[in-house]
Amino acid sequence: MERAEAYGFSGALSGAFLLSCLLFAAVSRRQRGPYMDEVFHVPQAQAYCHGRFLQWDPMITTLPGLYLLSVGVVKPAAWLLGWTGSVVCSVGMLRFINLLFSAGNFYLLYLLLFKIHQKNKKKKSLKRMDEEEKSEYYVFINRNLSVSGYLVRWLLPSV
Numbered sequence: 310m311e312r313a314e315a316y317g318f319s320g321a322l323s324g325a326f327l328l329s330c331l332l333f334a335a336v337s338r339r340q341r342g343p344y345m346d347e348v349f350h351v352p353q354a355q356a357y358c359h360g361r362f363l364q365w366d367p368m369i370t371t372l373p374g375l376y377l378l379s380v381g382v383v384k385p386a387a388w389l390l391g392w393t394g395s396v397v398c399s400v401g402m403l404r405f406i407n408l409l410f411s412a413g414n415f416y417l418l419y420l421l422l423f424k425i426h427q428k429n430k431k432k433k434s435l436k437r438m439d440e441e442e443k444s445e446y447y448v449f450i451n452r453n454l455s456v457s458g459y460l461v462r463w464l465l466p467s468v
Contacts, residue, residue, distance in 0.1 A: 326412050333408050337401050358398035379406045
């Protein structure tokens with residue numbers, strides 16, 4: 310990754326994360342409890358946080374990956390920071406996990422765009438190489454045709 314590109318990505322990621330944090334703070338201030346589909350997902354995530362992995366809400370149709378990852382992030386953070394009680398698996402903490410995942414998604418999007426951009430560069434270089442090969446081929450054909458023309462004129466002067 311070039312230095313300018315790295316600075317650009319760092320700036321874009323920082324800006325996106327800052328904007329996401331501001332939106333997170335505004336939503337969390339206005340809506341402290343679960344809303345919309347959080348009514349189903351927050352209790353399920355909290356059950357996983359408390360180690361009840363066999364409990365499942367039949368209204369949920371998604372796989373338990375986010376709940377497992379939330380436990381994998383929240384529990385070590387709570388242990389390191391000494392958090393206990395309702396803070397560990399609160400609605401705000403679970404929303405914050407989504408905020409972290411949004412930063413990860415931004416990075417994955419960057420990697421995909423970088424990979425696509427690299428493929429386009431390769432295609433352009435291949436096209437350029439093909440054009441160079443074509444021009445060399447045309448020069449080769451023209452030289453041979455010229456030589457052939459001279460030979461034909463020399464062998465068949467009446468033509």
